[in-house]
Amino acid sequence: MSRKVSLPDPDRFFEIRLESIGGLGAHVAGQIIATAAVLRMDLNGAHFSSYGSEKKGSVLRSYIRLGPADRPIRTSAPIESPDAIVIFHSALLDHPATVAGMRATGTLIFTAPEGESPTGLSRLPATARVMRVDAQRIASDEKSRPNAVLIGTLTAALPFLDAEAILDALSEAFARRRPEAVAANERAFRRGAQEFEVLSHAGKGNGDLPIFRPSPVWGYETAPIGGVLPTPGNTAWNDLSTSRTGWLPVLDKDKCIHCGMCDMVCPDLCLVWSTHADEPLVRLEGVDYRYCKGCLRCVETCSTGAITREAEIPGLVERLGVPLFPDLFEQKGG
Ligand code: SF4
Ligand code: SF4
The missing domain is CATH 3.40.920.10 (Pyruvate-ferredoxin oxidoreductase, PFOR, domain III)
Known part of the structure; x- marks a missing residue:
């Protein structure tokens, strides 16, 4: 009614x-x-x-x-x-x-x-x-x-x-x-x-905010020849935090048997493995959350419960993230 x-x-x-x-x-x-x-x-x-x-x-x-x-x-x-x-x-x-x-x-x-x-x-x-x-x-x-x-x-x-x-x-x-x-x-x-x-007092602006009408960055006259990306390395700085739905995969190293199944299903290859020359076994070190979109396929695949779903609370990414490219990370100052 x-x-x-x-x-x-x-x-x-x-x-x-x-x-x-x-x-x-x-x-x-x-x-x-x-x-x-x-x-x-x-x-x-x-x-x-x-x-x-x-x-x-x-x-x-x-x-x-x-x-x-x-x-x-x-x-x-x-x-x-x-x-x-x-x-x-x-x-x-x-x-x-x-x-x-x-x-x-x-x-x-x-x-x-x-x-x-x-x-x-x-x-x-x-x-x-x-x-x-x-x-x-x-x-x-x-x-x-x-x-x-x-x-x-x-x-x-x-x-x-x-x-x-x-x-x-x-x-x-x-x-x-x-x-x-x-x-x-x-x-x-x-x-x-x-x-x-x-x-209270969250906003600082005056009056209605202006509307936003995005226009293409490039048109047919201005696009680079061949459609090349003129900013090389842009994916290294990709920040996918807004592409996650609020959940993150979190690794418990004590339960991990380093089988690699999570890596096989991860669409973005954001799991980080150890590369110590003196160790015969590569070990899973963690996740680089800059690339992780939170699809949680790794969680669904892990048979030991070593990687689990956790709510993305403030500071968790900074505390638990393991960089895939540490040299690049340091060079740019994080
Ligand atoms: S699937 Fe689970 S046990 Fe296997 S490497 Fe990944 S987190 Fe570790
Ligand atoms: S949640 Fe998805 S993108 Fe993130 S590490 Fe797991 S499989 Fe990869």
Whole structure:
């Protein structure tokens, strides 16, 4: 049964942008919110996502546009000036495009552990509302996913949304696909709606942020001949931290039998082996997390439990990472 709700400003659409990477459930979250708005809140709604070249691990934006029932939504343009932005991975805040177009009166929700305040927040308008929730931890506790937590926080942030209608849509979406996950998602949703923190004085900017319209770096007239990469060695400095979904493989050397099975399945060859000339056996030393995209194939393959899945908490990468190219690492000063 639908319950009529009113948008804050009935003369324009209310627009929400979800900033994520593939694999964290932002597309499904957008579908659930828009479905609830249309079928259970008597609103008009539209939802679509844009993906990178590869879904899991690449940047994903999901757009939700809501309007009154008597106002058709005829545009499918990306949302450039959102009323609310939800960030599914805090490392995305390093990129100005993540918060581009943020309205001065808008709301930004990001996931991060307590006490973490990414520097990218300072780009926000000083008048915007900024909310932090540890979606990764709550999802891990409840054996759910961060999207259920973040939907809960968004619903709490936007009181015009009917929380029970959204929770019903969330439960219905999972009742079809994974009925065993319904109760866990409901708990994650309710915790997301309660366990958030509103950060004061996070933003330093004035007024609405400018919109961002990327243009190609090279066109047909300016591309290097033969499509060569003019910046050799760029992969050595690749930072894939934003391509991970918040989980890392962690090696316990005491359990490792150095069988090499993890290395055979790793798509990015980021496992580091010892190269001591006086040792007959090469030994697994650890993981270079600059290249690791957190696919966890190594974890699934390891027969001894020596490499396990751990939540990516601040400082873990710096503490446990083993560089594949230590000379290069030192030369560039880390
Ligand atoms: S598969 Fe497991 S035991 Fe074998 S080398 Fe990798 S971590 Fe060690
Ligand atoms: S999670 Fe494991 S298999 Fe996947 S990229 Fe990282 S080290 Fe390689």
